[in-house]
Amino acid sequence: MKVFIVAVLLLSLVSASNQLSNLRTQVGQSCASTGYLTITEFDVEPWAPVAATSATITIEVVINRPNMGVGTITYGTVNKLQQWIYEYQVIDQPYAQYSHQTFQYVIYWPTATGNYVTQVTLGGINTPPSIDGCWTVSYTIGWGWNITSN
Numbered sequence: 001m002k003v004f005i006v007a008v009l010l011l012s013l014v015s016a017s018n019q020l021s022n023l024r025t026q027v028g029q030s031c032a033s034t035g036y037l038t039i040t041e042f043d044v045e046p047w048a049p050v051a052a053t054s055a056t057i058t059i060e061v062v063i064n065r066p067n068m069g070v071g072t073i074t075y076g077t078v079n080k081l082q083q084w085i086y087e088y089q090v091i092d093q094p095y096a097q098y099s100h101q102t103f104q105y106v107i108y109w110p111t112a113t114g115n116y117v118t119q120v121t122l123g124g125i126n127t128p129p130s131i132d133g134c135w136t137v138s139y140t141i142g143w144g145w146n147i148t149s150n
Contacts, residue, residue, distance in 0.1 A: 028137035036068050036124060036132040037061045040100075044137070049109040049116075051141045059103045061122065061133060068132070069094035069125040075107055076121070080114040092125060115140050 026043050041060035049055065059073070073089040089105050103122075110116060115138070122133035 028135050031119065031134035031136045033121070033131045033134040034124070036065050036130070037063050037070070037122060039122075039133050039135050042120075042135045042137075044107075049139050049141055051109060051113065052111040054106050054108045057105045057107055057120070059105075059120065059122070059135070061101050061103070063095045063097055063099050063101065066097040067094065068097070070101070070103070070132070071123040071125040071129070073103060073105065074121045074123065075105065075118060077110065077116055077118045079110065079112070079116055085110075094125060110141060113142050 026041060027047060028042055030039060039059060039061050041058070043058045044055050045058070046055055057075075061070075063069075070091040070093060073091060075087040075089070076084050077086075078084050087105075087107065089103070091103065095101055107118070117136060117138045119134065119136045121131045124130040124132045
């Protein structure tokens, strides 16, 4: 009986450790979209942003409707002067309903200190264009330090 209890406690500890590990990199929050796909995971590694470095963004989605796909993923970052800088990842691929898809992109963090918001939108392959998924992350880049928020 003691061995069983110890085994259950160890499994619980491992599970909690895995969940904590996911919480370290999953940042931000969902924003307005059609809902034709659901972003189930949005990870940034390494986190927190450091000026003039890069990170890998991993986006996992579930396609919610038939005959849907992902056109272009847009990575837009706005700075303290309200200036937007965009990067684009062209996918142009249809996917089966209820399928799980993963997309990765290397993003380069800004070089100047200040507050930033990065908004990632997943555009559909349909006409007219639509924003089928959206995620936003806010952060601060400072002199050798970073403050992050969701």
